[in-house]
Amino acid sequence: MNRIERILEGFDPVSNGLDEDFVLTKLTGMKGCGCKVPRNVLLQLLQTFKTDLVINNDEVDIGLDSCVIPLRHPGLRLVQTTDFFYPLIDDPYIMGRVTCANVLSDLYAMGVSECDNMLMLLAVAIDLNEKQRDIVVPLFIQGFKDAADEAGTKIRGGQTVRCPWLLLGGVATSVAHESEIIKVDQAVPGDVLILTKPIGGQVAVNSYEWIKKKNGKIEELNLEIPKIEKAFKQVCEQMSRLNRNAAKLLHKYDAHSSTDVTGFGLLGHAENLARVQKQPMEFIIEKLPIIEYMDEIADKMIAKGGEGFKLYQGTSAETSGGLLIAMSEENAKKYIAELSSLDNAPAWIIGKVTAKTTDSSIARILPDAVRISVPSHI
Amino acid sequence: MNRIERILEGFDPVSNGLDEDFVLTKLTGMKGCGCKVPRNVLLQLLQTFKTDLVINNDEVDIGLDSCVIPLRHPGLRLVQTTDFFYPLIDDPYIMGRVTCANVLSDLYAMGVSECDNMLMLLAVAIDLNEKQRDIVVPLFIQGFKDAADEAGTKIRGGQTVRCPWLLLGGVATSVAHESEIIKVDQAVPGDVLILTKPIGGQVAVNSYEWIKKKNGKIEELNLEIPKIEKAFKQVCEQMSRLNRNAAKLLHKYDAHSSTDVTGFGLLGHAENLARVQKQPMEFIIEKLPIIEYMDEIADKMIAKGGEGFKLYQGTSAETSGGLLIAMSEENAKKYIAELSSLDNAPAWIIGKVTAKTTDSSIARILPDAVRISVPSHI
Numbered sequence: 001m002n003r004i005e006r007i008l009e010g011f012d013p014v015s016n017g018l019d020e021d022f023v024l025t026k027l028t029g030m031k032g033c034g035c036k037v038p039r040n041v042l043l044q045l046l047q048t049f050k051t052d053l054v055i056n057n058d059e060v061d062i063g064l065d066s067c068v069i070p071l072r073h074p075g076l077r078l079v080q081t082t083d084f085f086y087p088l089i090d091d092p093y094i095m096g097r098v099t100c101a102n103v104l105s106d107l108y109a110m111g112v113s114e115c116d117n118m119l120m121l122l123a124v125a126i127d128l129n130e131k132q133r134d135i136v137v138p139l140f141i142q143g144f145k146d147a148a149d150e151a152g153t154k155i156r157g158g159q160t161v162r163c164p165w166l167l168l169g170g171v172a173t174s175v176a177h178e179s180e181i182i183k184v185d186q187a188v189p190g191d192v193l194i195l196t197k198p199i200g201g202q203v204a205v206n207s208y209e210w211i212k213k214k215n216g217k218i219e220e221l222n223l224e225i226p227k228i229e230k231a232f233k234q235v236c237e238q239m240s241r242l243n244r245n246a247a248k249l250l251h252k253y254d255a256h257s258s259t260d261v262t263g264f265g266l267l268g269h270a271e272n273l274a275r276v277q278k279q280p281m282e283f284i285i286e287k288l289p290i291i292e293y294m295d296e297i298a299d300k301m302i303a304k305g306g307e308g309f310k311l312y313q314g315t316s317a318e319t320s321g322g323l324l325i326a327m328s329e330e331n332a333k334k335y336i337a338e339l340s341s342l343d344n345a346p347a348w349i350i351g352k353v354t355a356k357t358t359d360s361s362i363a364r365i366l367p368d369a370v371r372i373s374v375p376s377h378i
Numbered sequence: 379m380n381r382i383e384r385i386l387e388g389f390d391p392v393s394n395g396l397d398e399d400f401v402l403t404k405l406t407g408m409k410g411c412g413c414k415v416p417r418n419v420l421l422q423l424l425q426t427f428k429t430d431l432v433i434n435n436d437e438v439d440i441g442l443d444s445c446v447i448p449l450r451h452p453g454l455r456l457v458q459t460t461d462f463f464y465p466l467i468d469d470p471y472i473m474g475r476v477t478c479a480n481v482l483s484d485l486y487a488m489g490v491s492e493c494d495n496m497l498m499l500l501a502v503a504i505d506l507n508e509k510q511r512d513i514v515v516p517l518f519i520q521g522f523k524d525a526a527d528e529a530g531t532k533i534r535g536g537q538t539v540r541c542p543w544l545l546l547g548g549v550a551t552s553v554a555h556e557s558e559i560i561k562v563d564q565a566v567p568g569d570v571l572i573l574t575k576p577i578g579g580q581v582a583v584n585s586y587e588w589i590k591k592k593n594g595k596i597e598e599l600n601l602e603i604p605k606i607e608k609a610f611k612q613v614c615e616q617m618s619r620l621n622r623n624a625a626k627l628l629h630k631y632d633a634h635s636s637t638d639v640t641g642f643g644l645l646g647h648a649e650n651l652a653r654v655q656k657q658p659m660e661f662i663i664e665k666l667p668i669i670e671y672m673d674e675i676a677d678k679m680i681a682k683g684g685e686g687f688k689l690y691q692g693t694s695a696e697t698s699g700g701l702l703i704a705m706s707e708e709n710a711k712k713y714i715a716e717l718s719s720l721d722n723a724p725a726w727i728i729g730k731v732t733a734k735t736t737d738s739s740i741a742r743i744l745p746d747a748v749r750i751s752v753p754s755h756i
């Protein structure tokens with residue numbers, strides 16, 4: 001059974017030897033990127049590193065998603081990233097794939113498509129009994145490994161401890177020639193912005209949780225369960241899809257800037273990327289590709305006085321989201337055509353780059369941004 | 379205040395802005411290396427990697443403590459290791475130093491003294507209130523950073539999440555020329571075994587916990603608190619001491635084999651090292667350098683029917699322990715003399731290497747092994 005077939009079939013605990021009511025996402029109090037120490041707190045806590053841990057510094061080049069370190073060996077850079085978090089879906093196998101894809105994504109965001117080594121980080125929840133552990137952990141590892149195989153890399157180290165929560169993560173490292181790394185600070189006015197996966201992941205994962213939890217949210221918002229289930233499969237597919245082809249094509253089509261969209265949401269990462277440009281630029285988002293039906297859920301939540309996961313503000317968290325890229329319009333069209341055929345999934349031009357004036361923001365979503373409802377392609 | 383002064387002074391929560399009863403080690407249910415998934419369980423769970431995650435395989439060279447990966451670039455190897463665990467002492471600053479020293483130790487064990495990059499891994503305990511967090515985390519980071527500075531490396535990435543337990547760790551990576559890496563499988567009969575830090579760390583840390591917990595153990599075993607407190611400072615010093623000089627001298631004195639002594643204890647790591655030798659060898663341990671008074675505690679526990687932390691069996695866990703090295707006797711004496719003067723701390727010849735016969739073990743501690751009581755040098 002391949003990745004897509006497995007997602008479409010869904011995870012059945014019983015046929016995997018687990019009890020009917022076994023739910024992986026119960027093994028954590030926080031899901032996916034929701035576990036991160038808030039950005040402002042983190043920056044405060046990391047003051048100590050002010051000279052070491054730098055973004056946009058000459059010494060480390062521009063390490064936006066990964067750190068990039070000049071080595072003692074001429075022309076070579078160490079490109080490295082780590083990520084760990086907690087389960088946000090119930091199939092341990094797909095969760096393993098998502099974890100691996102999410103770790104690799106920060107290399108891919110910098111155009112580095114060859115990962116030389118991965119480490120797997122794992123904390124096994126102490127609430128798992130031995131039987132559960134011996135089912136869940138190998139499934140997770142298999143998923144992680146299959147994703148690494150697909151990425152042409154291997155896992156050759158790691159650490160495994162016990163912990164109250166199931167913690168999943170990894171380290172991806174590439175020793176790359178400087179030419180393998182995309183310069184991320186070269187956006188120019190007239191560039192367009194590409195997004196390679198739709199947003200709405202947090203809405204999909206959470207609304208699917210409401211079904212499982214039977215917490216009344218489905219009824220309260222009058223939601224259609226089959227549509228949520230379909231969106232959940234869609235987000236599982238895109239979270240477990242590697243951004244590797246997207247990374248390779250950055251070189252072919254001369255990307256001027258790129259990052260991946262994860263915990264800070266589309267606008268958060270657009271801001272991060274705009275901020276590091278050599279010339280002051282504004283990134284303007286004119287279109288919002290959204291996983292089908294997730295916009296309706298957000299609308300209904302907002303109608304009831306909620307924030308709708310801040311989906312339209314662009315700060316709804318994505319896990320293993322797509323790349324956000326600036327390149328010329330002509331190349332963008334070719335990039336999208338080629339990527340879509342390779343990945344069998346759409347990508348979009350969602351905005352443009354303009355010169356920043358004193359008054360303009362560094363990144364914004366137009367108030368009348370067009371919403372594109374993206375149906376599942378699986 | 380330098381590292382030694384700080385250890386000698388001890389950690390006072392109040393003068394650090396914390397409540398009198400604040401105890402860092404309460405932020406975890408498991409201490410130090412005790413959190414590891416047991417080795418046999420782990421090997422079972424890692425079956426999936428049988429072709430990838432290999433010890434003693436041509437492709438990854440002999441990656442005993444770190445993985446060693448041939449790169450796409452001629453002559454270069456990626457040497458990488460990760461470790462994370464939970465606090466086992468109460469001073470967050472010293473704990474940061476211990477964490478960093480422990481991560482680096484697996485590079486040093488392979489003779490790699492130049493670390494090109496570190497990542498810091500941190501899960502902030504959800505039980506910490508904001509005030510505690512803003513005191514404890516910066517102290518931890520400062521300790522980690524100071525140790526990295528001392529190691530001539532920098533921390534340029536990492537991940538920070540929230541978790542029920544305070545999880546501390548890191549990743550150390552070196553892109554090294556193959557000549558920088560010690561061959562670990564070259565032990566020959568006649569070699570002696572060197573140990574660069576005494577054992578007994580687990581006894582010291584745990585007996586110190588008994589004092590804090592007031593759990594009656596001190597009275598039951600009729601122990602002398604000042605001696606335990608002294609041993610605790612001694613173990614804090616040695617856990618926070620880098621094995622970097624020990625690593626550099628491996629090259630100068632032509633070490634035939636080396637590893638670091640951590641979670642599996644002296645005998646466990648001696649077995650791991652003996653097992654990977656090119657020619658079948660037996661590692662025989664004739665002397666046990668033990669932190670002063672820790673042998674008496676073990677004796678008293680054994681007299682009461684306990685196992686004494688399996689100190690004499692050689693499986694008592696060490697955190698950030700010393701290097702265990704095989705080299706010629708002549709070189710060993712010089713190695714110890716030079717290392718002792720650099721680190722201002724003793725090291726010992728503790729045994730010998732002989733050819734393995736069909737009947738012999740791969741590693742053992744002689745039943746009449748001489749115990750060396752090692753007083754604190756700070």
Ligand SMILES: [Mg+2]
Pocket residue numbers: 064065105106109259260261262
């Ligand atoms: Mg990123």
Ligand SMILES: [Mg+2]
Pocket residue numbers: 065066081082083106
């Ligand atoms: Mg990262």
Ligand SMILES: [Mg+2]
Pocket residue numbers: 083102103105106262
């Ligand atoms: Mg990331």
Ligand SMILES: [Mg+2]
Pocket residue numbers: 442443483484487637638639640
């Ligand atoms: Mg080791």
Ligand SMILES: [Mg+2]
Pocket residue numbers: 443444459460461484
């Ligand atoms: Mg290690």
Ligand SMILES: [Mg+2]
Pocket residue numbers: 460461480481483484640
């Ligand atoms: Mg280690």
